[in-house]
Amino acid sequence: MLESLPEPAQEEAVEHLREYIADLQDDRAWDARFERTQLQLMAAARCAKEAIAQGQAEPLDVDRL
Numbered sequence: 001m002l003e004s005l006p007e008p009a010q011e012e013a014v015e016h017l018r019e020y021i022a023d024l025q026d027d028r029a030w031d032a033r034f035e036r037t038q039l040q041l042m043a044a045a046r047c048a049k050e051a052i053a054q055g056q057a058e059p060l061d062v063d064r065l
Contacts, residue, residue: 002010051057
């Protein structure tokens with residue numbers, strides 16, 4: 001199908017495909033990293049909820065960051 005296009009259009013299509021594939025690879029890598037840390041994130045959220053429930057937490061002061 002690409003061969004029926006003029007060469008500049010072929011090159012443009014190939015570049016779009018490369019970008020698309022690179023984006024897919026980035027998405028898969030992000031998903032894999034998120035999956036590996038999901039249990040840690042859930043544990044941190046549980047700890048934060050417990051700290052809030054016990055009155056050990058205070059609101060975030062963005063001016064102190």
